Amino acid sequence: MTTAPATPVAEAPQRDTVAWLAVPAVGYLAIVYAVPLLFLLARSVTGPDGFTLSLFTAFFADPFSWRVIGNTLRIGVLVTVVCLIIGYPVALALARARGLVQVILLTAIILPLSIGVVVKAFAWQIVLRRDGVVSQFLVGIGIWDEPQRLLFTETGLVLGAANVFLPFMILPIYSVVKLIDPRLTEAGATLGASPFYRFRKILLPLTLPGIVSGVAFVFSLSVSMFVIPSLLIGDRFQTLATLTGRSYLLMRNEALGSATAVVLLVLAVSIVVGSTILAKRLGRSM
Amino acid sequence: MAASPAFLDIRRATKSFGSGAVLSGVDLAVAPGEFVSLLGPSGCGKTTLLRIVAGLITADAGEVVLDGVDITRKPPHHRDVGVVFQSYALFPHLTVAENIAFGLEAKGAPKAEIAATVKTFVTLVHMEALADRSVKALSGGQQQRVAVARALAVRPKLLLLDEPFSALDRKLRETMQIELKRLLRELGTTAVFVTHDQDEALAMSDRIAVMNRGRIEQLDTPTAIYARPATAFALEFVGLSTRLAGKVIGTEPDGIVAVETAHGTLRGPGAFAVGSPVVVGVRPERIAFGARDGANIIAVELMDMVFQGSRVQAHFVSPDDHPIMIESAGELPAGLAPGSPTPISWGIADTLIYPAVS
Numbered sequence: 001m002t003t004a005p006a007t008p009v010a011e012a013p014q015r016d017t018v019a020w021l022a023v024p025a026v027g028y029l030a031i032v033y034a035v036p037l038l039f040l041l042a043r044s045v046t047g048p049d050g051f052t053l054s055l056f057t058a059f060f061a062d063p064f065s066w067r068v069i070g071n072t073l074r075i076g077v078l079v080t081v082v083c084l085i086i087g088y089p090v091a092l093a094l095a096r097a098r099g100l101v102q103v104i105l106l107t108a109i110i111l112p113l114s115i116g117v118v119v120k121a122f123a124w125q126i127v128l129r130r131d132g133v134v135s136q137f138l139v140g141i142g143i144w145d146e147p148q149r150l151l152f153t154e155t156g157l158v159l160g161a162a163n164v165f166l167p168f169m170i171l172p173i174y175s176v177v178k179l180i181d182p183r184l185t186e187a188g189a190t191l192g193a194s195p196f197y198r199f200r201k202i203l204l205p206l207t208l209p210g211i212v213s214g215v216a217f218v219f220s221l222s223v224s225m226f227v228i229p230s231l232l233i234g235d236r237f238q239t240l241a242t243l244t245g246r247s248y249l250l251m252r253n254e255a256l257g258s259a260t261a262v263v264l265l266v267l268a269v270s271i272v273v274g275s276t277i278l279a280k281r282l283g284r285s286m
Numbered sequence: 287m288a289a290s291p292a293f294l295d296i297r298r299a300t301k302s303f304g305s306g307a308v309l310s311g312v313d314l315a316v317a318p319g320e321f322v323s324l325l326g327p328s329g330c331g332k333t334t335l336l337r338i339v340a341g342l343i344t345a346d347a348g349e350v351v352l353d354g355v356d357i358t359r360k361p362p363h364h365r366d367v368g369v370v371f372q373s374y375a376l377f378p379h380l381t382v383a384e385n386i387a388f389g390l391e392a393k394g395a396p397k398a399e400i401a402a403t404v405k406t407f408v409t410l411v412h413m414e415a416l417a418d419r420s421v422k423a424l425s426g427g428q429q430q431r432v433a434v435a436r437a438l439a440v441r442p443k444l445l446l447l448d449e450p451f452s453a454l455d456r457k458l459r460e461t462m463q464i465e466l467k468r469l470l471r472e473l474g475t476t477a478v479f480v481t482h483d484q485d486e487a488l489a490m491s492d493r494i495a496v497m498n499r500g501r502i503e504q505l506d507t508p509t510a511i512y513a514r515p516a517t518a519f520a521l522e523f524v525g526l527s528t529r530l531a532g533k534v535i536g537t538e539p540d541g542i543v544a545v546e547t548a549h550g551t552l553r554g555p556g557a558f559a560v561g562s563p564v565v566v567g568v569r570p571e572r573i574a575f576g577a578r579d580g581a582n583i584i585a586v587e588l589m590d591m592v593f594q595g596s597r598v599q600a601h602f603v604s605p606d607d608h609p610i611m612i613e614s615a616g617e618l619p620a621g622l623a624p625g626s627p628t629p630i631s632w633g634i635a636d637t638l639i640y641p642a643v644s
């Protein structure tokens with residue numbers, strides 16, 4: 001035996017080549033998003049003497065920070081709730097509409113996305129003024145005794161933000177409702193279930209995955225919005241996002257900015273991850 | 287006048303969608319415990335009629351009375367009318383048992399009663415082993431069983447079935463038909479069944495309503511509809527038949543008319559004016575090979591033979607689109623070959639004559 005035995009050619013396991021299609025997106029995001037984020041993270045835990053959590057301990061020790069966190073969460077929850085209440089029925093109507101009506105509804109929901117958020121926020125400034133249409137209308141029908149301004153109030157901010165983010169609630173719910181057989185609620189009716197019971201036991205559980213993703217979208221968008229609060233409520237009212245922006249742009253306080261940015265990031269990520277897990281669990285139990 | 291024994295009484299049900307009339311004043315009375323099929327081609331209005339009875343759509347005019355109560359304006363959940371849908375419409379987020387329990391829970395029945403009823407119906411439809419399985423994991427036949435059990439578990443006064451077997455293969459369909467019939471008989475449930483499958487209607491129904499273009503053309507027992515179709519449509523839609531176009535050329539004693547067709551003069555019972563265009567029909571098993579005295583006799587040319595196991599069909603060339611057909615349980619005469627002319631005959635009393643459909 002002088003010749004070396006031929007090494008058996010290992011059968012390459014079949015790899016899922018489709019995964020490679022994600023490479024451009026992953027590469028792009030890694031360069032423009034992940035790397036800067038790492039810098040940000042590093043900045044937030046770096047002091048003059050190396051690693052430190054002092055930025056966070058200082059941040060959480062300040063009552064003002066807690067007010068800012070409270071503002072952020074409150075506005076996020078309110079905007080999400082308003083979007084859900086307005087958006088859910090719209091999503092149902094959109095999914096059940098036929099032909100031209102559906103086209104018109106879909107256009108009405110998607111077209112506003114093409115208008116810049118700055119333009120929309122300015123429009124809301126006009127609408128919410130003391131002499132704006134909302135004020136005039138409410139005085140006109142006798143709900144308000146005299147004109148009031150909604151601009152630079154939390155109500156105005158929630159209204160404006162809900163308007164901007166509404167499509168992000170409607171579309172995920174719509175895409176789920178579209179897949180539900182309309183016969184299901186009819187079957188519920190013929191089994192003696194009242195409209196409310198049908199909603200609670202058939203439609204709601206089946207649309208829950210759509211609700212969860214809509215909520216995740218709108219909540220993470222509204223806790224991190226910057227332009228809308230800047231224009232509709234001003235500097236008096238700070239959220240984590242506006243504070244981050246101010247720290248970098250106005251105060252040149254990178255330390256504070258990186259800390260608030262990281263807190264916001266952790267908040268948003270835990271909401272998105274949490275809701276995804278919730279959706280999976282609910283989907284499985286259904 | 288005797289009181290109407292109808293359990294379900296549909297009066298002048300009318301419905302149009304857009305400009306097209308789907309139902310033009312349909313009357314239908316169903317006796318308690320009866321199984322009535324609405325049989326017709328798609329678009330004849332049978333499903334619309336069913337949805338009106340269930341309360342899922344509102345009729346433009348007419349009334350629906352169930353068990354003496356006018357339910358025309360009641361919402362579906364106050365009607366006591368169960369429906370088995372064509373797509374079954376099982377709740378995908380629930381198990382077999384939860385699907386069956388749905389109606390009872392919606393009505394707020396006591397827990398013990400729900401559990402007992404679910405157990406009964408799971409057993410009735412042979413799904414004991416799969417009771418806790420998600421309905422998404424079931425085969426078509428199993429889903430169909432669950433849909434039937436779910437609809438019956440609330441003990442509706444009336445069960446409506448909208449082509450429930452159309453998604454099943456032929457073998458399974460026949461088994462399920464027998465099972466359903468047995469189940470409804472055991473529970474004494476009145477049922478209205480929508481189908482476009484005449485074999486299904488003939489096999490299952492106490493009575494069949496043959497529907498065409500928004501009307502009931504004939505309402506009778508399967509045997510009566512097969513033997514004496516009321517209209518040319520009923521003849522064509524239910525069972526096989528040979529149909530020849532012709533024109534009345536004379537009337538004879540005993541209500542017999544003579545009709546001129548492409549195959550010569552044929553006779554049959556009927557009351558038509560001389561000159562009226564008619565359709566002459568005959569069932570394939572009524573036709574025999576060879577000539578007979580006092581019968582309608584024509585000479586035909588063999589086109590095709592279709593062997594069907596217990597029976598054999600012979601198709602003959604006809605100037606019309608439809609072939610002339612003989613169906614025989616026995617042997618075909620020796621020497622029958624395509625192209626050779628053969629005399630065939632059938633009794634004058636077996637001849638069906640209808641006004642030609644314009």
